[in-house]
Amino acid sequence: MTTNTSTQIQLVARPVGWPTHDDFRSVTVELPELAPGEVRVANEFISVDPYMRGRMNDVRSYTPPYALGETMTGGAIGRVVESTSDAHSVGDVVLHQEGWRDVSQGAASGYRVVPELPGVPLSTYLGMLGLTGFTAYLGLLEIAKMKEGEIVFISGAAGAVGTAAGQIARLKGASRVIGSAGTPAKVALLTEKYGYDAAFNYKDAPVRKQLKAAAPDGIDVYFDNVGGDHLEAALSSFNDGGRAALCGAIQDYNATERVAGPSNMSNIVTRGLTLQGFTVGNHFQHYRAFTEEMTGWFRDGKIVFDETVVEGIDNAVEAFFGLMRGENTGKMVVRVGSAA
Amino acid sequence: MTTNTSTQIQLVARPVGWPTHDDFRSVTVELPELAPGEVRVANEFISVDPYMRGRMNDVRSYTPPYALGETMTGGAIGRVVESTSDAHSVGDVVLHQEGWRDVSQGAASGYRVVPELPGVPLSTYLGMLGLTGFTAYLGLLEIAKMKEGEIVFISGAAGAVGTAAGQIARLKGASRVIGSAGTPAKVALLTEKYGYDAAFNYKDAPVRKQLKAAAPDGIDVYFDNVGGDHLEAALSSFNDGGRAALCGAIQDYNATERVAGPSNMSNIVTRGLTLQGFTVGNHFQHYRAFTEEMTGWFRDGKIVFDETVVEGIDNAVEAFFGLMRGENTGKMVVRVGSAA
Numbered sequence: 004m005t006t007n008t009s010t011q012i013q014l015v016a017r018p019v020g021w022p023t024h025d026d027f028r029s030v031t032v033e034l035p036e037l038a039p040g041e042v043r044v045a046n047e048f049i050s051v052d053p054y055m056r057g058r059m060n061d062v063r064s065y066t067p068p069y070a071l072g073e074t075m076t077g078g079a080i081g082r083v084v085e086s087t088s089d090a091h092s093v094g095d096v097v098l099h100q101e102g103w104r105d106v107s108q109g110a111a112s113g114y115r116v117v118p119e120l121p122g123v124p125l126s127t128y129l130g131m132l133g134l135t136g137f138t139a140y141l142g143l144l145e146i147a148k149m150k151e152g153e154i155v156f157i158s159g160a161a162g163a164v165g166t167a168a169g170q171i172a173r174l175k176g177a178s179r180v181i182g183s184a185g186t187p188a189k190v191a192l193l194t195e196k197y198g199y200d201a202a203f204n205y206k207d208a209p210v211r212k213q214l215k216a217a218a219p220d221g222i223d224v225y226f227d228n229v230g231g232d233h234l235e236a237a238l239s240s241f242n243d244g245g246r247a248a249l250c251g252a253i254q255d256y257n258a259t260e261r262v263a264g265p266s267n268m269s270n271i272v273t274r275g276l277t278l279q280g281f282t283v284g285n286h287f288q289h290y291r292a293f294t295e296e297m298t299g300w301f302r303d304g305k306i307v308f309d310e311t312v313v314e315g316i317d318n319a320v321e322a323f324f325g326l327m328r329g330e331n332t333g334k335m336v337v338r339v340g341s342a343a
Numbered sequence: 344m345t346t347n348t349s350t351q352i353q354l355v356a357r358p359v360g361w362p363t364h365d366d367f368r369s370v371t372v373e374l375p376e377l378a379p380g381e382v383r384v385a386n387e388f389i390s391v392d393p394y395m396r397g398r399m400n401d402v403r404s405y406t407p408p409y410a411l412g413e414t415m416t417g418g419a420i421g422r423v424v425e426s427t428s429d430a431h432s433v434g435d436v437v438l439h440q441e442g443w444r445d446v447s448q449g450a451a452s453g454y455r456v457v458p459e460l461p462g463v464p465l466s467t468y469l470g471m472l473g474l475t476g477f478t479a480y481l482g483l484l485e486i487a488k489m490k491e492g493e494i495v496f497i498s499g500a501a502g503a504v505g506t507a508a509g510q511i512a513r514l515k516g517a518s519r520v521i522g523s524a525g526t527p528a529k530v531a532l533l534t535e536k537y538g539y540d541a542a543f544n545y546k547d548a549p550v551r552k553q554l555k556a557a558a559p560d561g562i563d564v565y566f567d568n569v570g571g572d573h574l575e576a577a578l579s580s581f582n583d584g585g586r587a588a589l590c591g592a593i594q595d596y597n598a599t600e601r602v603a604g605p606s607n608m609s610n611i612v613t614r615g616l617t618l619q620g621f622t623v624g625n626h627f628q629h630y631r632a633f634t635e636e637m638t639g640w641f642r643d644g645k646i647v648f649d650e651t652v653v654e655g656i657d658n659a660v661e662a663f664f665g666l667m668r669g670e671n672t673g674k675m676v677v678r679v680g681s682a683a
């Protein structure tokens with residue numbers, strides 16, 4: 004593999020509803036010589052994440068929209084193949100935000116050197132040990148302020164953030180952890196591998212009903228990756244003083260018509276509930292605490308994880324579509340090259 | 344007026360939708376002799392409040408539902424006419440929760456002696472100086488955490504809580520205060536008397552549109568007394584990091600069908616918003632700070648207020664209906680007697 008060129012994925016049209024291949028294009032560009040203080044990185048894995056669907060729309064948000072006709076960005080991990088920076092050596096593993104391409108290049112300050120942990124694949128830095136794990140940690144502990152002994156419900160529980168959140172809830176002493184997912188295999192995985200006390204398939208029956216059955220004593224904390232009927236069900240099952248961390252609303256992302264909100268919003272008043280939306284960008288003050296705690300759990304063998312790996316930069320867009328359709332278990336990543 | 348009997352309002356059926364007179368009855372009971380440590384109080388004013396509609400339903404909430412066939416409770420203020428308590432003398436003005444009747448009687452510990460402030464009517468203890476003012480203070484400053492320089496939107500702004508909240512926002516340095524109400528007279532009052540920078544009649548045009556026009560730079564804080572389309576409008580106008588204190592949803596109280604929630608819930612995630620419902624019961628640790636600050640504002644002539652006074656215990660139910668229909672400006676109270 005040459006690293007003088009970079010194959011990159013660009014957004015060329017803003018999707019209306021479900022994105023299609025016509026909304027993207029792949030370009031291969033010649034890379035210029037490195038300027039002083041830069042690095043060139045052969046990526047090994049790039050990340051595809053639900054939040055990226057939001058960046059494809061031209062709407063105001065904490066994260067700015069992707070520009071049309073430009074290469075998209077996102078999490079990626081790779082090895083330095085060329086460096087004019089004193090802080091980066093050839094062979095260093097670096098984590099960065101210049102994803103959606105096989106070779107990245109730019110100011111060294113944007114590329115953070117991370118240690119290689121024995122037995123831990125590099126892709127983990129995009130998942131459990133990276134922003135995905137941080138999202139789960141932040142939402143559960145800082146946003147929803149989960150306390151020991153509480154009952155926790157997590158939607159999209161077999162996804163990257165969900166599998167992290169369920170394990171963190173358990174490790175932090177939740178008394179009961181309940182998850183929802185969209186296939187029987189995922190539901191089985193939740194209780195058999197990820198330590199959930201109860202799990203259900205949201206396609207089997209109304210979520211509200213299934214949650215009531217799985218949480219006879221109500222819920223105290225809700226980690227929302229889904230929105231829609233799941234949020235409504237949580238509002239219905241919440242105990243007084245319950246807190247919801249709203250992380251995503253994948254049910255709404257590709258909707259072209261307005262989605263009616265929960266019909267039981269008045270429970271927020273009568274039960275004194277708190278709903279807080281968040282994106283990680285505004286909360287990096289907690290990142291160090293996350294890294295220390297999560298690395299410790301990894302070292303002690305207390306964290307398990309799944310990955311869904313799609314091969315090749317040419318399949319990156321298809322990987323993103325698969326993520327939207329819920330085809331992944333755990334973190335979805337694209338393997339874009341090999342440093343070998 | 345004799346104080347050996349007490350005329351009391353009881354709930355006899357749970358209203359479905361809008362309550363009717365058939366849901367209530369008036370009874371006159373003989374009062375027993377005082378036991379040791381008790382007081383008998385001739386009430387001057389009793390309070391009718393929107394939250395009472397919620398207590399007429401048999402649903403789980405922070406505040407328990409009213410029991411059928413029993414006298415309802417609520418805020419009231421009156422004078423001690425008989426006392427077997429060392430802490431209470433005949434003639435003392437007392438604030439208590441045994442309202443919905445003209446004469447109250449019980450353990451002295453439930454009756455708090457309050458000072459008579461010159462020029463301040465006793466009914467004020469049910470409004471600006473009482474739970475109504477506290478609700479506004481708590482919601483704005485502790486729940487929504489309003490900071491100096493922020494833009495504040497208040498719905499139901501000409502109501503008891505709304506007129507308090509607008510003035511507190513101003514006194515605490517909000518850069519812009521916007522209110523909504525349901526009649527031209529109320530809208531005029533908001534800007535002319537209560538210091539609002541902008542106000543609109545929610546019946547004139549969609550709230551979302553009117554709020555956008557009144558808040559071209561968006562809003563940072565929303566104090567919600569209404570729910571429904573007002574909350575949806577706030578979600579649409581919120582700046583990043585906005586906070587909503589949800590105090591009531593009068594639009595939903597008498598609905599017999601499920602009310603669809605806001606269609607733009609996903610803004611909660613993308614803009615990092617916080618929605619928190621509250622009832623005062625769980626936050627009395629802030630009551631002293633409120634009383635001190637509000638009494639000071641009163642003393643300095645910095646607070647104005649309106650009252651809608653209905654005469655007679657026999658009209659208490661009708662007063663409550665008027666409140667539900669929005670016929671009050673400021674606090675709605677029922678004058679039930681005179682200590683003269």
